[in-house]
Amino acid sequence: MAIPYLQSGQVCSVLPADVATDTLQSLALFKDPHLEVIRMVLPAGKTIPPHHVNGPITIHCLAGEVAVKSEQQTYSLDAGDLQYFAGGVEHQLEAMQASVLLVSIVLIPSSAS
Amino acid sequence: MAIPYLQSGQVCSVLPADVATDTLQSLALFKDPHLEVIRMVLPAGKTIPPHHVNGPITIHCLAGEVAVKSEQQTYSLDAGDLQYFAGGVEHQLEAMQASVLLVSIVLIPSSAS
Numbered sequence: 575m576a577i578p579y580l581q582s583g584q585v586c587s588v589l590p591a592d593v594a595t596d597t598l599q600s601l602a603l604f605k606d607p608h609l610e611v612i613r614m615v616l617p618a619g620k621t622i623p624p625h626h627v628n629g630p631i632t633i634h635c636l637a638g639e640v641a642v643k644s645e646q647q648t649y650s651l652d653a654g655d656l657q658y659f660a661g662g663v664e665h666q667l668e669a670m671q672a673s674v675l676l677v678s679i680v681l682i683p684s685s686a687s
Numbered sequence: 688m689a690i691p692y693l694q695s696g697q698v699c700s701v702l703p704a705d706v707a708t709d710t711l712q713s714l715a716l717f718k719d720p721h722l723e724v725i726r727m728v729l730p731a732g733k734t735i736p737p738h739h740v741n742g743p744i745t746i747h748c749l750a751g752e753v754a755v756k757s758e759q760q761t762y763s764l765d766a767g768d769l770q771y772f773a774g775g776v777e778h779q780l781e782a783m784q785a786s787v788l789l790v791s792i793v794l795i796p797s798s799a800s
Binding site: 583584585586587588589590603604606607608609611634642644645647649650651652654655656657658659660663665676 | 693694695696697698699700701702703704716717719720721722724742743745747755757758760762763764765767768769770771772773774776778789791793795
């Protein structure tokens with residue numbers, strides 16, 4: 575990828591104030607052997623189909639509004655809200671507005687989860 | 688503790704807009720077998736002495752300004768900035784202003800790091 579990953583100790587502005595949401599791009603901030611952090615930019619109406627990962631995750635809504643469905647429930651995340659899912663829990667997303675999410679994924683081998 | 692941990696799927700507002708920073712308290716949002724997420728509230732001038740953890744961490748400054756020192760370098764984190772440290776990297780903090788941090792710590796047994 576053109577933009578290098580954060581190195582240990584490096585600082586980045588997750589949601590630069592001088593960048594309009596509609597020109598912001600999704601970006602893997604870094605991928606460590608045990609942790610991956612992604613800034614996810616979703617246009618209004620964008621959906622992410624049901625999926626799960628082995629490790630726990632957090633979804634931190636930085637801007638906009640997303641609906642998250644999991645286990646027959648729907649949750650609304652507005653700017654500032656954080657949601658935690660344990661490893662293996664299936665979930666799906668829909669951006670109700672143009673939204674920016676910070677997604678942190680703990681990386682666990684299938685055999686260790 | 689009086690405030691229960693987030694359960695899988697639960698949503699919380701990390702930094703409630705209607706709560707003044709000076710009345711906000713540090714809070715472990717949840718502790719999963721593999722991940723702990725803490726909202727850390729630091730009054731101006733507060734220092735956290737050098738320490739490290741086995742797994743990778745992220746420090747996400749939500750409000751205020753902190754100085755982070757690690758490996759002979761000093762970094763300034765303002766609101767919106769995120770810093771990543773690999774597991775085992777020693778670091779220390781000083782709140783240059785009253786600050787709120789979201790700290791995510793991947794929990795790894797010493798033997799597996």
